[in-house]
Amino acid sequence: MIAMVGFAMSYGVLPADAGDASGFDPATIDQCVASGEGDCTDAGMQACRDYASKKYTGDDPDFVEKNCLDAAHQAWEARLEETYQALIAQEGEAGDDSQEMLRKTEHAWIAFRDSLCDFAKASAQTRDISGEVAVLECQRDEAARHWTLLNARLVEETGE
Template sequence: MTRLAGCALALLLAAPCFAGDASGFDPAVIDRCLAKAPTQGARADCAGTGMEACLDYARGKYTGDDPDFPMANCLDASHQAWEAKLTGVYEAALEAQGERAAKPPEALRQVERNWLQFREALCNQARDAAAEGKGDLARARCIRDETARQVALLMALGDAE
């Protein structure tokens, strides 16, 4: 299967192939928001940044009959962008801890593993508690928001150095 055919199939299955491209979400909005946010709390508030523009774009492009598709598309694209940001911030935190022999990076790795389990459990709970038919959106929003909070937390570790 060619990449284009794979992307067409993924689009039909409501999974954007190129987050930031076909989805209408611009990952650069995350960097701009984080750069302006002076504190961990303000950085966590960046979770929903870029969603309005993405939704406007998605609503203009989507002609199907699923009213939740534009939101699902944008939440997925936003989450993918936050995951990419988390990877970079996490790797920088590991490197910084590795340079300080007193705090081995294994502790941070364990914290991150525990956080991933927490995020999954929390967001599964959000899905289960959502109104009927809205569970997947609630879970996707939770995953995106918790990932943004973790980025803010890891960035705050770097601020404290």
């Protein structure tokens, strides 16, 4: 779904404020990054919360936050995957072992992220805070942080 939205947005098929059913608009991340505002991890979250709180009528007090964190995480993961694939392609052109090292680094990062987010969940639960919210926030934050690192490397190597 996110890939389709990203594809459609890149070709102007969807309006600028289009998002998914969650109310999260992935374009807010693009706009934040393009503006150079700095940390864009939370981009689009308040608009999503506002939208989702008007639509949700259930009794889960964490639904709105989980909904928006999950949608934001998916948007950051899509950006991360795109940047990672660009780096893989670039490293493949170098003709050395750097492509394989990048793959190993990514696998190690995924294990680190999973462990860190498991810790966030356990820590939240000991404080009677929703472990689900903690995991989703951790996943979103780590995807955004890792995208920032990979994107900086891509920009450094391509000069774009």
